[in-house]
Amino acid sequence: QKQLVESGGGLVQPGGSLTLSCTASGFTSSDYAMGWARQRPGKGLEWVASIDHSGTYYADSVKGRFIISRDNAKSTQYLEMNSLRPGDTALYLCGKFARRDSDNIAFKITTNYDYWGQGTQVTVSS
Numbered sequence: 001q002k003q004l005v006e007s008g009g010g011l012v013q014p015g016g017s018l019t020l021s022c023t024a025s026g027f028t029s030s031d032y033a034m035g036w037a038r039q040r041p042g043k044g045l046e047w048v049a050s051i052d053h054s055g056t057y058y059a060d061s062v063k064g065r066f067i068i069s070r071d072n073a074k075s076t077q078y079l080e081m082n083s084l085r086p087g088d089t090a091l092y093l094c095g096k097f098a099r100r101d102s103d104n105i106a107f108k109i110t111t112n113y114d115y116w117g118q119g120t121q122v123t124v125s126s
Contacts, residue, residue, distance in 0.1 A: 002026040002115050004094050009120030012084055020079040020120055022094030030072035033097035036079045037110050038090035039119070046090075049079065050097070050107040057104050062088075084124045091119040 008020040020036070033052035037045050049068040050057045056068050065084075070077040077094060095113035099106070106112045 002096070004096065004115055004117035006092065006094050006117045006120040009092060009122045011123045011125065013126050014085060014124055016084050016124070017080070017082045018084065018122060019081070020092055020094075020122070022077045022079075022117060024075045024077075024096065027096070029070075029075045029077070029096070031100055033102055033107060034070060034077045035095045035097065035107060035113060036068060036077075036092060037095060037113075037116070038088075038092045038122075040087075040090040045093070045110045047108045047110050048092070050104075051077065052097075052102040052104075052107075054102055057107055059108070081122070084122075086124050089122060089124050091121050093117050093119040 003025045006022045012018050035050035036048040038048050039045050051068045065082050067080040093116045096115040098114035
């Protein structure tokens with residue numbers, strides 16, 4: 001059974017930092033690109049970042065502030081979030097890209113991921 005479990009969310013002040021983790025089980029996560037998306041209150045799922053064998057990819061809204069990485073030995077991916085803003089408040093979910101190949105255009109479309117975790121809440125507020 002494929003499963004993704006996120007952790008690391010919480011309450012942080014504007015300008016602060018937070019690192020999220022996502023551990024995969026039931027499949028070999030290193031065989032796939034992996035990604036993060038977020039759901040802000042009253043909004044749909046919004047792609048945030050992805051990582052594959054070639055590199056990392058970011059939405060314009062987080063580029064320069066967020067860093068995605070992975071530890072294949074631990075089947076875990078991370079999202080380091082810096083210079084957080086109130087607008088970053090959301091439920092953050094990690095996902096498994098449905099295909100084994102890489103496509104940095106397809107990465108940006110959340111329906112191209114076939115598994116998502118339950119998410120971890122990030123609240124940025126003073």
